[in-house]
């Protein structure tokens with residue numbers, strides 16, 4: 001089976017600071033890949049290049065065989081709205097909207113009716129065990145509830161790829177583990193491929209495999225995450 005998403009020889013430099021140096025990745029349908037490595041090794045930069053948020057300086061990113069890195073931003077935004085889902089460390093829910101409205105929003109932005117979008121939101125909130133949060137605004141939710149609502153919002157469009165950047169980084173270990181458990185369960189049920197950036201070995205344990213970065217390069221030894229190994 002050909003990969004869903006491929007990256008070839010990606011490089012990205014901020015000013016004089018190289019963040020990615022020749023990174024390759026193949027992501028297959030339904031696969032969960034954890035991107036690990038020490039702080040500053042280029043994990044978020046890779047996620048941003050793969051999801052089309054950022055254009056690499058060189059190399060290419062393909063989705064279902066078609067290049068996306070050299071397409072115009074409106075095309076990449078559309079791709080993120082329809083095919084990709086994004087989950088960040090703090091969820092970034094809209095504070096003025098209820099949880100249900102937050103989850104319904106991507107469907108309404110895609111032209112769906114409010115009624116259908118709110119029904120889908122209710123289903124997803126229940127599926128992630130936060131039905132009771134539906135009418136609450138984000139300020140009234142715990143960190144773990146917020147992340148589950150944010151996960152519902154990322155999954156409501158049934159993305160082909162979910163990009164998650166430290167999705168449990170702001171949570172205690174129990175809440176973090178629950179979010180990861182739910183994320184991997186719903187991704188597997190939907191056949192969604194996941195790229196998850198994490199420092200945390202417990203989070204990485206939910207992945208099928210790890211990609212370890214070290215100073216912007218793929219570390220074939222995987223030692224770039226080991227304690228005591230100089231970066």
Ligand SMILES: Nc1ncnc2c1ncn2[C@@H]1O[C@H](COP(=O)(O)OP(=O)(O)OP(=O)(O)O)[C@@H](O)[C@H]1O
Pocket residue numbers: 014015017018019037038039040041042043044045046
């Ligand atoms: N917008 C930017 N401008 C300048 N330098 C940047 C920018 N974003 C990232 N960098 C630098 O690029 C390198 C890689 O950053 P990146 O955020 O991708 O690493 P990371 O592995 O995700 O780090 P962390 O685990 O701390 O989030 C770092 O040296 C960082 O300081």
